[in-house]
Amino acid sequence: MLAVLLTSCITHPGVKLLIFEETSKPMKKVLKKIVPAIDEKQQLKALVEELREKIEIKARGYDERLYVRLLGSSARDTWLRDDKDIDFFLFFSEEYSKAKMEEIVTHIGRHVLEHSEKHYAEHPYIRGAYMGFDIEIVPCYAVSSPSSMLSAVDRTPFHHDFVIKRIEGKENDVRLFKQFLKGIGAYGAEARVEGFSGYLCELLIIKFGSFEGLIEHVSKMKFGEVLGFGNIDKEKVKKFRGDALIFIDPVDANRNVASALSRQKLALFIHASREYLKKPDEKFFFPEKRKIEAKFIVLKFRKRSSEIIALSFHSPVVIDDILYPQVKKTLKNLSKQLKLHGFSMLGGSYHVEKKITILFELESLKLPEAKLHIGPGVASVHENKFLEKYRKGERALCMPFIKDDRWAVYVRRKFSSAEKCLEHAVKEGLPRHILAAISKNYDIYTGGEVFERIDIKFLADYFDPIFSWEY
């Protein structure tokens, strides 16, 4: 702990020691919870050695040149006590086909791990368990530099090499940072979170020297800030324009380590940092469980006097990194359809559990039958078609008339009820897995039904949003 404070003070001489003394109180408590005990570390070390050997023996049965490395947080002592992820990388020479690598790694997994399962990122890898730990075995190519890599995972060894040389003495700062992000819901680069990857956490701690140095910096951060080590090539940075945060990968200047970070999550982190500096509290790291009184949430909703409609269906069986983008796209597409048909939206949100809920808050679930339809210019080439269609047409609610220099007519809306509009919109134009799930079955709830059927924590977050450290 002292080492942490010392580093911070050296890196940021302007920062008052006073703050650190205050912040150190919750940090001490947090560190006790998240730093593995010495015997836990020893247990991990022993287990890793045992498993590494088992994997390597199996691998060398195929090819003497194959070798295994432990990478990731467990290799750098930056793992959190409750996150027992152990990542082995199996290195192949470049002559191996991806199919062959998959075959070998699958075989090894089946023999060495419990519940071994194939997973797919850019390429297949194996997940399983060993003595209660979550294990991954990732096949990769042994390349001499990141520039000659054949797959994204080939970069990982270089990440490890970069971090391991610089992280010593700052491991617990990484742990604090990771736990802080977990607490506020911004840890992880996966689509479900759109937050900070473990590697990004380590780079940020290396960059700012300590957890507090980082928090101090972030509390004044602007969107689109460019971070990195050494000189930054301004030309290369251009392509990351629009990203919430740009951290040039020290092993590959063409890559933004923070590319998966959303503006929403960076904003949340910036705000949390500012609030933490004002009033450091363990709750930022370990939020309390939100206490929800359904009656109170309903009251919050009633006070808005808006109307709600929710689409609910069984979640398709597909990994989160595919599911979440599709759910977000569904919310976006359906919102667009509702707006297109004239419904005014106050807001919308989604919730994923066994069932997926897409919630819309509207000004009204009903619209008048009539809408104004502006047609072609008077005496334009399209005039005749327009007049023929609407002088007799079913849809017209009056005769066409002239408005300025154009034709206009009041026509019957396609959908005057939001429910009908949604029922139509879910039939097409939605992402594949969502469309398939909805085609099996779905429900639409409105008003009070929503509160009977939909997860109250989700509705509380929507109608009564509070930050996790304020629970």
Add this chain to the structure above:
Amino acid sequence: MLAVLLTSCITHPGVKLLIFEETSKPMKKVLKKIVPAIDEKQQLKALVEELREKIEIKARGYDERLYVRLLGSSARDTWLRDDKDIDFFLFFSEEYSKAKMEEIVTHIGRHVLEHSEKHYAEHPYIRGAYMGFDIEIVPCYAVSSPSSMLSAVDRTPFHHDFVIKRIEGKENDVRLFKQFLKGIGAYGAEARVEGFSGYLCELLIIKFGSFEGLIEHVSKMKFGEVLGFGNIDKEKVKKFRGDALIFIDPVDANRNVASALSRQKLALFIHASREYLKKPDEKFFFPEKRKIEAKFIVLKFRKRSSEIIALSFHSPVVIDDILYPQVKKTLKNLSKQLKLHGFSMLGGSYHVEKKITILFELESLKLPEAKLHIGPGVASVHENKFLEKYRKGERALCMPFIKDDRWAVYVRRKFSSAEKCLEHAVKEGLPRHILAAISKNYDIYTGGEVFERIDIKFLADYFDPIFSWEY
């Protein structure tokens, strides 16, 4: 009549005689109604001579050099039987002050006319009656050319001189055209109509040779068409860009004779021309009285299932050319206010009689209490002010939350009822005379009340628009 047909055929050799034979039937009937009988013309001539002399004698009592001219349609035999307007112009030399001219012309009017009244256009002139005719006496400067004119009315003698030399034999075409415009509601350049002035009618007939030649041309007219006599200076035309029709004044190339014509009225005229060519009918010139069944109009409204709200107040005592622009501006401003406060408008209209009505058709007269308010960026300089205001504020319906990279909060609307919104909006920002009239008293009607209180012809035109020739 024959002369008319002949001229048309010569000017537009491609036009089939057949059309003219058919159109000639309604035109013959119309001409019978609108061309003054020979004895009427003689009566007018005698009266004009008598009055001209009276005015001149009075004028020369002041100054021997003053002289009187009869200008306008009665001087060019293009007047309609029912429009007995007689316009005298009294010519002053340039040494006269406008005040002196006003004094003299007022004095003459008082002695020569019945019910003589001062009116104001760009400058004062006298209106009164004489033997059942409407008389105007307009003071102007005797200038040698339009370029040296001191007031807009100084141009009128030159207009007269231009037309009188070219209109012979086409007087009845002018009458037909004027009556056609009257029938469809587009005759007159005044703000109430925004249509065609008498002078523009004459120029168009001179340009296209006949009523039918004109109708034929207009049926294919495009907006922004540039007309004139002789070469047209393209540079000078530029400043009229955006005008519905450009007719370069033959006596002043810097002036568009059609500048007062709205796109709405030109579109109406173009459409009427096309319909007239398809099926010539006396109804274009003399529409029937619209037969309105209130029950049927209410039904039309109910089918739209929209909501209506009407503002009604006593019309201020002010000339139409001031009143109408102010009424239009009122409709525009109040529409803007309603939209600004979140009300979705399907349409709006106004009606001027003893009382003025401003009508709005809305999707709903009620809005939910809540609206989404997007605030400053997270960590921006305005953040603190925003958070302070909405964390405790009366208006917030939830705690501020982060939306992408900005703060957001649901707040109570200022007006969730259109009635309250209008009541507030009529208090300021409206044109002077309207504001004064409303400050005395006004009513707001909604739904069924509107049909009880507001002119049914106006509501019929709004909810069941049909063209006057289809009545």
